Amino acid sequence: MATLFQIPQNHPQRFTLHNEVHARAPSIPSLPVRASYLAVSLSSDEKNQERKHLVALCQRFGSVPPDPDVDHFSASFDSFQMSWEQHGEFSAYIFYAYDTTQEPFAEPALKKVPVDWLSQIGGKVMVAAHASIVSPESIHYHDEMDLSPISAYFAGNAIVGAKVSGGAASVFTDFRIHVDGFSRFLVVNHDLRTAQAGRLLHRLFDIEVYRVMALLAFPIARKLYPELKKADRQLYAITNSMTQADNDDAKLLDELTALAAEVENHISSHQFRFAAASAYYQLVGQRLVDLREVRIQGIQTLGEFIKRRLEPAMNTCNSISHRFNLVSERVSNASQLLRTKVDIIIERQNQGLLASMALRAKMQLRMQQMVESISMVAITYYAASLIGKIAEALHALGWHVNPEFAEGVSIPFILIIIAISTKRIHKIIANTTDS
Template identity: 30%
Template sequence: VERHTEFVAITQVVPEGLQFTEVADSQWIDRSPQDVLVLARVSSSVGGKMPADVEAVSTLRGGEVVAGSNFTEDNAGFTSWTVAFKKDPGDEAAGRLLQMILEIETYRTLAVMGMDRIRAVHPILQRVANHLPKEITETLDHDAMMKTLASLSAQESELHAVWEKLAWRIGANQAYHELVFQRLDQLKAHGLDGYVGIRHFLKRRLTPAVSTAETVLRRRSELAEQIDERAQLLRTQLQLNLQSQTRDLLANLDKSAERQIRLQSAVEGLSTVAIAYYAVGLISPTLEPFVEPAFKDWVKAGLAPVVIGVVWWTLSRIRNRVSHNT
């Protein structure tokens, strides 16, 4: 029994001349607490021959071993492998080689695990691609930009969900795929004349499936980059529009402040004249008894500039003090 991250491998050795059901209860498969992912039967002998139904055959360890498989499940769900040694390598060496063959079969199956979920992602990616904004232009108004940005955000969430669902699975499948061919390299597998080699068979049947999964992940990454680029363009355009609106608002505020200052100056000027007029009217009667009647108008004329200057100076002091306090 070997425990791995995703599975537990159980190997049952059946002595020559006996059947599996004679040494183990086949019902344990049905009673397994978890899904049974791989069922493989490996038959080994010294000087044996390959069955007629094998799909692929290769020599191993420099021609000292010939191994073949039909890569097809029988009625009981088992995939059959046949291993023929030219000479007896001993129990330990034979056990290691048979173990590696079982690993090839296990990793081969696990390398395509979850393909249904991976294929189910294709419509999602196609829908995202079809609804992706073709171009971002300055002609879009603010509401249209915000609507487009919300749509891009929703699409980004969909792609992120795809990543969370499949990234680990596809990565694991790639690792299992690499392990299959690592084991074949370690066994020095080469094709046998008259048969399809195991390496060639698996590259033709297994590698395209793994490549499909890689393509899904790559397509998802490409769409995510396109969405990010378009969202960034939209955010930049929105920021530029906001800056333009802020600049216009500040310009309007400056104009309003300038008009306010001019109006305030005009009001102050009128106030100065009005106050000076009333002040002259109040002060001149107190001075008229001390001057000749012929000079009364000259008194008013002389008081006017003085009073205007005093009033203007007083209002200026008041304005400056108020401005300083604020």
């Protein structure tokens, strides 16, 4: 009997997150099996309609529909089984059928799906593939046989393949889209369990869709290459002009600003696609590792084939993205250098202006001192004249005062008083300015 403990309250998403590892477990009840895979890119409106379309299929066969907020769903119908997953950029459908036929791709699982419902799936097809897990006896396969009969299932195309899952199966494909619009995977079952078979099919379909999704960045990289060369030439022309003595710095700064805006626009417009390509490429590599391939003599493994074809495209995408970032850094550095140069020129102009202002202030000070001296003489003259008038008035009243003598004697005293007063005023002004 289970013991209940008094532990803190559960996080609202504890059980959802815990059960996430079991949510997409591939379930194949029996072997052999045929599977058809569709990956479609969808707009936001098409994603909303997609759920209604799934509900319509479930109602048609009397099955329980998916919850409104789920992003994966599995169900069994009358003659086929289906699993659905909604990813960030695409949705994936896998249809399974278990009634076997002699030819691996003669009756694909998709034929079991209602035609009218299938034709109304929204979006644009990114990947469409058929897979068939067969026994060695059904196609007369053995390890030492010539692979020409296997190639016949792929319209005579050159095939790639390997033993996978520790030798429990052999996988063959040609990575081509056939006349029916589907690529093909043939899995020869040596000792697969049903759970292994489900995981193997998922890995093969993941490799196909992630490979295609990674390559979405490649046309963009090729389109951006001329723009990259153009930006590089423009930056060289601008930096070369910066070294000339008679250049127009304001014009160069405007050109650099326009170039920086153009480069940043390219980066912001396509950075997501390049980052997604890198992530998808890593997923392809991880799924190939999970296959645990062992070489079949005479043909390439899936990993070798994909690496040889996919790696150059991914290197091109990474190179374009990296070089755009480098151009952006170089434009930023050039802008900083030019702005520094402009700032230095402005600083020199400001220093010249300040020196001119200081010279004018010094001249004004000299003129002010001259005016002060003249003013002191004028004030002394008027003050002495005033004393002389006072002495004349006193003399008229009968005082024994000589107006001329009084006026002459007062001049030195008036000068001393004016000089002391002027000095005090200067001191007060100086103290007020310092504070």
